[in-house]
Amino acid sequence: MASALFTKIDEYRWEIPKRGGMRVPGLVYANEKLLGKIERERVAEQVSNVACLPGIVNYSMAMPDAHWGYGFPVGGVAATDVDEGGAISPGGIGFDISCGVRLLRSDLRQADIQPEFSKLMDALYHAAPSGVGVEGSLRLREKELRQVLEKGAKWAIQRGFGTNEDLETIEDGGTLAGADSELPSERAVERGRNQLGTLGSGNHFLEVQVVDQVYEKGTAAVFGLFEGQVVVMIHTGSRGFGYQVCQDSLDRMQDASARYHYHLPDRQLACAPVNSSEGRHYHASMYAAANFARANRQVLTHATREAFMRTLELSPRELGMRVVYDVSHNLGKIEEHEVGGKKRKLCVHRKGATRAFPAGHRDIPAPYRDVGQPVLLPGSMGTHSFVLVGTERALKETYGTTAHGAGRQMSRTQALKQVSGAELRRKLESRGIAVRTASLKGLAEEAPEAYKDVSEVVEVCHAAGLARKVARMRPIGVVKG
C-alpha cells in the first residue's frame, strides 16, 4: 500500500517515522485492509501525538482495531519509564476507567435453555439494568462506596454477590492494590453511588453466547470452555464514577502539564510524572475507579447467576457458572518489562487495548499460569466474540497487549441514517438472536455495520503473534444499554 504516513516493516507491522516533537516512532499493527481504515480515521495523527509523551519508550502503538478517539486513539498503547520521569496521562486511559469484559462459563448447552429462553432473557434484562443514567437496586452510603473503591470485586463477594472462587480468575484477584478511596471527589461518589450493578448505555452489553468453534482444545479446556456450551459475556465499566474521576483529573493535569513545562500537541494528553503528587493522585484515583468497575461486573455476575437459576430451576452445581476471566481494556498499570535488554518499571497505558500475558507470567491467575492469560474480545452486536490467549511475542513487543474488539468505523449519526432499530431487531431475531434493549435507537447506533469485522481483527492479532485464537462464540441473546 502506498502511504506517505507508514513504512512497512512486515505484513502486520507499519512504522510511523519519528518527526516533529515525537520522542519515539509510531507502530501500527494491521493488515493492508485494516490499515486503510486506520489511515482514513486519522489514527496516525493521534499515534504521533502520543509519541510526544514525556518518558515514552520504544513505540507509540495502535492495535488492529484502532480508530479515532481523543488524546490517545482507541486501540492505543504507550508505556513510559517510571524511574526516568515517565508521565501518566488520564487521556491514555479514557473516561470509562477499567471498562472491560467478563466471561462466565456454564455446564449448559443451548438445548438446555431453549424451552425457557424468552423468560431467561427477560430475567437477564431485569438483572442487568441498562440505559441512560440507569440506577441499580443497590443504594450505597458514601462510607460503603469508599469500601468498594478499596476492595473492588472482593467487596462484592463479602456482601454475598458471588463466591471466593470467583476472585481466583479475575485480573489482580478482583482488587487493584494501591487505590485510595479518599481521593475521588464527592461528585464522583455521587455519580457512582447508585450505579453499581448496572450496564449503562452505549456499547455496553450482556450477551448469552454459545461456543461454536474451538481452535485450541487443550487451552479451552483449562479455561473451562467446550464446543456447544452456553456462556455469558458482560461488557461494562466504572460508570459515572469513572467518568468523573477522569474529568476531575484532566483539570488537575492541565495545570500540572504547565508546571512541568510539557509541550504536548493535544491538551487531552495532559499528564504529570508518575512519581509526582499529581501523578500519584491520579494513579490512586484511577485504581479506585478500576475497583468500582470490578465490583460492578461482580454484582452483575451474581445477578446473572440468580436469573439463570431462578428461570431454569437449577442449583449452582447444575448451572456450573464460573468466571472464566475478567479483563479491563481501559487502564494504566505499573508493570515490569524489558526495554533495551534491561528490566524497567513502566506505566503501561492501554486505551481500548487488552492485556495478553503469556504462559508462566507471575501476574496470571494460578489456574491459567501454564497456558497463558485469557483475552476476551467482544464482537459487535450480532457477530462472533472470541477468546484468545496471551503470547510471549506480545509480551516482548507490546508489553503483552492485543486488540480489544471490533472497533468502530462509523459514527452513531451515520449508523442511525443507515439502520433502523426496529429493522435491526427483526434482522437479529430472524438469525436466532433475542434482543432486549432500553432503546431501539441505541440499538441502531451499535449496529454491526458501524464496526469493523471482529474476525479480521482477531486474524491479524493471531497472525502477528499478539495472541492466539482459543475459541469463538456466537450470540443467541443480547441485553443492550
Place this chain on the structure above:
Amino acid sequence: LKPFEIVPHTSEVALELRGRDLRALFQNAAMGLLALFEQEGRVRPRETISVRVRSSTAESLLVHWLSELVYIVQTKRWLYAKVEFTRIQENALTATLHGEPMADGQTISREVKAVTFHKLAITRDRDALRGYVILDV
C-alpha cells in the same frame, strides 16, 4: 448562522458553536448540550440553580461549564429551559439555570460521559466567536 451544530465523530460527538460574544457562545453551548442529550418533554422554568465556574482560559471554562451542566442534568436529574449569565469573562462565570427536576414525560435518551479537551478551541471569526468541543458519549 446556526447557534450550534452537532458534528458526528467515529466514537464520540462534537459541538460546533457560534456566538457574537462569550455570553452567546456559552448560552449556545448549553442549548447544544440539551440537543445532544436528546431531551424530550417541555421543561418549565419553575426553579433555579446557581452555577459558578472558574478556569484559567476561555476554552477550559467551556469544558467546566459543560461538565457542570452534564452533572446537573444526569446526576441531579434536573433539566433547564433557560440560562442567564450574571457575569461572564474568560476565566469565570456565574449563571442561573431556570428549570425543574426531571419528571414523567421528560426524558434524555443519550448519556454524555464527559467533556474532552481534544481539539478544544474558541476562535474569533470576523465579528463572531466560534467554539469547538468534543464530548464522550
